[in-house]
Amino acid sequence: MPFLIEHIYEVVSAIVIVVLLGTGALVIMTIARRQRRQRYFRRLDDLRQRYGPIVSSILTQKIEYERGVVLLRGITGMDRDHMLEQLCLEHKPTPDQVPTLRRLCEDLGLVKLWQARLTGRLDVASMRDAVARPEGLIQRVGKLSFLMRAKAADNLGTVQHRPSWRLLVKALDDPHSDVQAVAVRALAAIQEPESFIPLVERLRQVIMRPSSQLSLRTIKTALVSFPLDQMTGLLPSLKDPHRRVRFLATDIIREVVERQAAWEEDFVLDAKAFGSELLECFLEQLAFDENPDVRARSAPVIAFLADPRATPVLLTLLEDGQWFVRLHAVRALAKRKFLSQAPQVARRLTDSHWMVRESAARALLVFGRVGSEQLAAHLLSTEDRYSREQIADEMQRAGLIPALLAQYGAEREGSGERVIDMLIQMGKTSYLVWALETSPELELRKKFLITYGQEPDPQIRSWVNRVASQDVDPALRTLAGELIRIPNRQGEA
Amino acid sequence: MEEWRQIFYHAMNMFNVLIVSYFFVANGTYSLLMIISLVSVWLHNRRLGYLSLDELRESPVTPPATILIPAWNEQDVIVESVRSILRTDYPNLEVVVIDDGSTDESLKRLINSFRLIKMDLIYRPRLATKAIRGIYVNPRIPNLLVVSKDNGGKPDALNVGINICRTPYFCTLDADCILERDALLRLMRPIVKAPQNTVASGGIVRILNGCEVKDGKVVKVGMPKGVVERFQVVEYLRSFLFGRTGWDLLGGTLIVSGAFAVFHRETVVEAGGFLHDTVTEDMDLIVQIHRWAMHHKRKIKMCFTSDPVCWTECPAHIRMLGRQRRRWQMGLCQTLWKSSEMLFNSKYGVIGLLSFPFHLYVEALGSVVEFLGYFMVPLALIFGMVPVPLFILFVVLSLVYGSFLSVGSVLLEELTYRRYPSFRDLMILLVYAVLENIGYRQVVLYYRVQGVFKFVSGFRQWEKVTHVGAAP
Numbered sequence: 005m006p007f008l009i010e011h012i013y014e015v016v017s018a019i020v021i022v023v024l025l026g027t028g029a030l031v032i033m034t035i036a037r038r039q040r041r042q043r044y045f046r047r048l049d050d051l052r053q054r055y056g057p058i059v060s061s062i063l064t065q066k067i068e069y070e071r072g073v074v075l076l077r078g079i080t081g082m083d084r085d086h087m088l089e090q091l092c093l094e095h096k097p098t099p100d101q102v103p104t105l106r107r108l109c110e111d112l113g114l115v116k117l118w119q120a121r122l123t124g125r126l127d128v129a130s131m132r133d134a135v136a137r138p139e140g141l142i143q144r145v146g147k148l149s150f151l152m153r154a155k156a157a158d159n160l161g162t163v164q165h166r167p168s169w170r171l172l173v174k175a176l177d178d179p180h181s182d183v184q185a186v187a188v189r190a191l192a193a194i195q196e197p198e199s200f201i202p203l204v205e206r207l208r209q210v211i212m213r214p215s216s217q218l219s220l221r222t223i224k225t226a227l228v229s230f231p232l233d234q235m236t237g238l239l240p241s242l243k244d245p246h247r248r249v250r251f252l253a254t255d256i257i258r259e260v261v262e263r264q265a266a267w268e269e270d271f272v273l274d275a276k277a278f279g280s281e282l283l284e285c286f287l288e289q290l291a292f293d294e295n296p297d298v299r300a301r302s303a304p305v306i307a308f309l310a311d312p313r314a315t316p317v318l319l320t321l322l323e324d325g326q327w328f329v330r331l332h333a334v335r336a337l338a339k340r341k342f343l344s345q346a347p348q349v350a351r352r353l354t355d356s357h358w359m360v361r362e363s364a365a366r367a368l369l370v371f372g373r374v375g376s377e378q379l380a381a382h383l384l385s386t387e388d389r390y391s392r393e394q395i396a397d398e399m400q401r402a403g404l405i406p407a408l409l410a411q412y413g414a415e416r417e418g419s420g421e422r423v424i425d426m427l428i429q430m431g432k433t434s435y436l437v438w439a440l441e442t443s444p445e446l447e448l449r450k451k452f453l454i455t456y457g458q459e460p461d462p463q464i465r466s467w468v469n470r471v472a473s474q475d476v477d478p479a480l481r482t483l484a485g486e487l488i489r490i491p492n493r494q495g496e497a
Numbered sequence: 498m499e500e501w502r503q504i505f506y507h508a509m510n511m512f513n514v515l516i517v518s519y520f521f522v523a524n525g526t527y528s529l530l531m532i533i534s535l536v537s538v539w540l541h542n543r544r545l546g547y548l549s550l551d552e553l554r555e556s557p558v559t560p561p562a563t564i565l566i567p568a569w570n571e572q573d574v575i576v577e578s579v580r581s582i583l584r585t586d587y588p589n590l591e592v593v594v595i596d597d598g599s600t601d602e603s604l605k606r607l608i609n610s611f612r613l614i615k616m617d618l619i620y621r622p623r624l625a626t627k628a629i630r631g632i633y634v635n636p637r638i639p640n641l642l643v644v645s646k647d648n649g650g651k652p653d654a655l656n657v658g659i660n661i662c663r664t665p666y667f668c669t670l671d672a673d674c675i676l677e678r679d680a681l682l683r684l685m686r687p688i689v690k691a692p693q694n695t696v697a698s699g700g701i702v703r704i705l706n707g708c709e710v711k712d713g714k715v716v717k718v719g720m721p722k723g724v725v726e727r728f729q730v731v732e733y734l735r736s737f738l739f740g741r742t743g744w745d746l747l748g749g750t751l752i753v754s755g756a757f758a759v760f761h762r763e764t765v766v767e768a769g770g771f772l773h774d775t776v777t778e779d780m781d782l783i784v785q786i787h788r789w790a791m792h793h794k795r796k797i798k799m800c801f802t803s804d805p806v807c808w809t810e811c812p813a814h815i816r817m818l819g820r821q822r823r824r825w826q827m828g829l830c831q832t833l834w835k836s837s838e839m840l841f842n843s844k845y846g847v848i849g850l851l852s853f854p855f856h857l858y859v860e861a862l863g864s865v866v867e868f869l870g871y872f873m874v875p876l877a878l879i880f881g882m883v884p885v886p887l888f889i890l891f892v893v894l895s896l897v898y899g900s901f902l903s904v905g906s907v908l909l910e911e912l913t914y915r916r917y918p919s920f921r922d923l924m925i926l927l928v929y930a931v932l933e934n935i936g937y938r939q940v941v942l943y944y945r946v947q948g949v950f951k952f953v954s955g956f957r958q959w960e961k962v963t964h965v966g967a968a969p
Contacts, residue, residue, distance in 0.1 A: 012887065013886060013887060013890065016887065016890040016891065016894060017890060019894060020890060020893050020894045020897055023894065023897045023898050023901050024897050026901055027897060027900050027901040027904050027931070030901065030904040030905055030907075030908050031904055031927055031931075033908055034904070034907055034908045034911045034923070034927060035923075035927075037908070037911050037912060038911055038915075038920060038923055041915065042920075096551065151540075151543050151544065151546075154544070154547045155546055155547045157547075158546075158547035158549070182544060182547070182548075185690065186547050189549070189552055210692075214692075216692060217692060218692065219689070219690050219691055219692045220692075221556075221558045221689050221690070222689075222690060224558050225552060225556040225557075225558045228556075228557060228558065259557045259558070262557070263557065358619075358621075393619055394619070396617070397618050397619050400616040400617065400618060400634075401616070401618070401634060401636065401639070402636060403636030403637075430617075431617060432617040433617070434614075434615040434616055434617050434631065435614055435615065435616050435617070438614050438615060
């Protein structure tokens, strides 16, 4: 039948009716959804109240494990598994609770269920559970989807179920990237030594295939969570002909070493802890790699090596042609054990790249008094304006100005005064003036007023004015007043 | 006379075709976006069950980020805002507040509250900005830095922040916004997890009015009392939950709210930073980055995620709403106008072929078409060009369709985040979703048309919107 303009009424009316019905349906769905969620949360809250304390008591070993499990088995209903999962995994377990939680999940049949879901198999119980869940039909579809597989992998990782590691390695080839990513994370949580190599292989695959669904950061995060003694597994990658593979392998080891160093005081890496092959690789190969990224990332590791070749290698990297290699070398040397290398670090204060200059200044501050003195000496001796600016910047950021002023106040003649002279010349007076204003030392203010009271710097001028009008000490007020009346140095000039 | 009559009839017919086509294009696209978003947001919400934030929080691989807070005369909120932002759950976080030449006590209060000291630090201006007056730091709070500068507007303040910031990513945040503790982690997740180079990530902005705030944190979510505010709650849900989600899924993100978004610093610098020639610097930057990426043959991604939440105060009075909407519309027109080379340009992919034309035809020019429709269609009715029953049917259809879309967004909210826990609030949302198209829509349309005319007349000024003070 041809479409006639006369039909437009019918067509528009039909559309209006359909849209009206659609709107009504959406309203009903919204209200129904709210009611279902309320029922669901009421049931969950009820179970939480009744069984939550039992789960906590089992995990904290306040009740006998067997008795607790019997009580939890009392949970019935179509959604039993789901509710048990909610109760057991509601809170992140502490490391010492994980073994008990794992055993609990095994005994309640949850682990088996998750394994079945991860492999895509569905048992009767999970189907029952699917029907009973408030999401109804959508949820049933969801059961078969990647959502269920990913959640199962996540749960296995949370309870660190070691026997499941093979399933998780298989899940790295899951068609959905979410399942792959969660499996990577779960493997990192389980830390099964045998799973390290498949993860390293996956890292290589992702680098070689940029179209991969997995992000490099995901795999890298997983690999850095493995313990130091696993790092020998990265040796083939450190020798890989692909420069990015070498770079990422080096960077992963760097992360692991730095994490370990943060935990252990006076951390050193000897051949026993690190493996002689790795140690040699860093000292002989990676520090001289053609890829500057590799050289840069090798520096922090070399800094922890207990080997006489380490410091000379680091000093070589400190003179590298690439600025970011020098940057990493300076940062690596920022440890008190390298105090004797302070002059070499100080040389980098005149580096052509500001980030290296900045890191050198910060590294010197890590060396404590010796480093601060080096910094001050360099500030006074260098002709390099950028280097001076950088030092002044770091002295301020590190909050050294009050200490500098105190030193100036205490000494008759010395480097303190010369540094202050320099800072005033450079116009870096804001912090100085603040430190003076907040200092309770009358003598210090007086000395500063006498020495610098006629400086043309606007901040110092306004400070002198404030002293003249507001200082608690009348003698100081008078002195400042006299200085104001004398034309300042700039005026004289 | 007859000839003029024919011309008039012809013009009226043309306009009727235009309004009907606009109706179908706009509602068709919105319906499509709604369907896509229903699936996408629901799936994303389900994925949150296993997308752990712990991994991101504890991983040394998570990149450091800086939150940039441009502030101009924000003395009432700035201290609490900064305090709250410093508590943000993110490893390696820095906060930079840029006082854009405030004439009130914003800077003084910051200095006193955080015991800041003026320091003469190095400032490397990679992006040209107005002069810096001072940089304030407390060595004991090394991750907070306050910069005072000459007034130059929000884009200028943000550019100063970019110059100062040292991290690879920065997050822009309005001073009167409240960030949920884990919002930045959530916003960074797509950047960290995406295999592609993600240079911008936007989150959802929700309305703070009606919520209870304690210690810079939203402790109870509720519906505001004012009618204008309630309509805006529905509007924001629609705009964020299915507008932006839908475009994100199609790969056509053209707007990321500058009130709360993360950007890759180097990309922004290379794209020229925030420019001053539009009044909506956030959308302008996104479009600029798209153009830069195309010209430099860079493969980039921008994304929108619906779970990171930032709470913001919306205008409580109709006059303030007018100022806000005029500015938004004017900014939209300015941005689209200056980037007209993108229109139907296949080199920009979905952006050039779908998103840009949609924003131009439906969001920018559509307001004028719709507005004129309110006059022209009745005129056609008076002249007997449209039968009365058909006219009534079309009016009913347009109202009902608008309600359908708004109710859809409420359903989407209910299916996913359910931020409004009380049943009463849900019912209010539904009622306002149904009523939004009767009265409120027309008022907003009027302001949008004003925005278009301001753009045409070359008006450039930023109209300041003042709030009643719910935050923080």
